[in-house]
Amino acid sequence: MEKIVILTGAGISAESGLGTFRDEGGLWAQHRIEDVATPEGFARDPQLVHGFYNARRAQAAKAQPNEAHEAIARLQRDWPGEVVIVTQNVDSLHEGGGARDVIHMHGTLAGALCAACNHHWTAPPEMAVGEPCPACAAPTARPDVVWFGEMPYHMDDIYDHLAGARLFAAIGTSGQVYPAAAFVHEAAMAGARTVELNLAPSTGASSFDEVILGPATETVPRWVDRLMGQR
Template sequence: MERIVILTGAGISRESGLDTFRDEGGIWSQVRLEDVCTPEGFERNPAMVDDFYNHRRLELKNVTPNAAHSALAELEKAYGENRDDAFLLVTQNIDDLHERAGSRNVVHMHGELLRLRCLACGVTPAWEGACTRETPCPECGQKTLRPDVVWFGEMPLHMERIMQAIDACDTFVAIGTSATVYPAAGFAGQAAQHAHTVELNLVPTGNAQLFDEVSYGPATQTVPRFVR
């Protein structure tokens, strides 16, 4: 059975209208990473962090999946009934555009924008409207909700499953990620030891030499072309 692992980053959602992080005009040119994407930033000013994520939640409500998301959902279907073992879509994105396009076997290694996490009891309730310091956790009633996302210095999610899938895969495809943030930036090197590796990105990344096959251009063009 052929096994494939796809890694996606912010670039795949760019043409849906969501900003990337490190491109010109991207999120890190609008806000300071240290303020909104670290546990220390949240401790210092939780209201600022809540505002940042509430704003992105509203943006997400106004965008739709693009042709690249749809092509990956199609690819998953082509892998057939046993696709739980054969196909894994690992996304660094916290948006839900892969799911809305029809992808099922998706893991969000940096968490999910539309979930909150309770610091008191650990539940991850769905976000329903704005989150503020006054929003109580539905399970325990404590006002201890934070965004269910992975900040710098925190452990990404589902790492065991991801590592196993990369070790077992025949093909590894990286799409729309700058390969600057670890551990995701190390996946291509791990896969290149045994699998066919593919980079689909707007421009070559610092990992470009690790790939057997490359295609550069907007994801809405390169991904459907790769899939069909």
């Protein structure tokens, strides 16, 4: 049966109360991306960066999965073929909605990373400057989140899945952040049908075979129902 690969972005979590970095008034609006989401920013002011991600971690812990997360989990559970979920989001709302084996290409707020030895472990609710790594004891703990200028995780696995996809869907993505913005082209070259579900057309909307506009909590459940009816 067909393999479906789904890429999700900040737009799917926005309706759970987690704003995108382009939202006015949210956590991102209070800081420049260069200051809180780059290795250089962390080197300049690790206290600022830890404070920002501590706030994001607390915000994400209060958020609840919405109908879009639950619909994708239902598709993964009931589709007779494989459904691979790749997310640019660092929250755990997909898992909270019932999804499994989610590929977090940008890391997770729940993780910590040693900048010295690359060891990964579960982050405490609040991280502080100088926390020692449990593996090498270096005082270089940072959030296990992929920052701008860093290579996303699991890229080989993602490209393998895209090569085998018969359907590729991008949900709630801006189409502005690479390499994810190019996934539609990878899938299309492999022969997949492509669909975008978004509140408004993304930068790369013209590259998709189909574009479905509206809130994710409305469009995604309807799209899943349609797919399941076509089995």
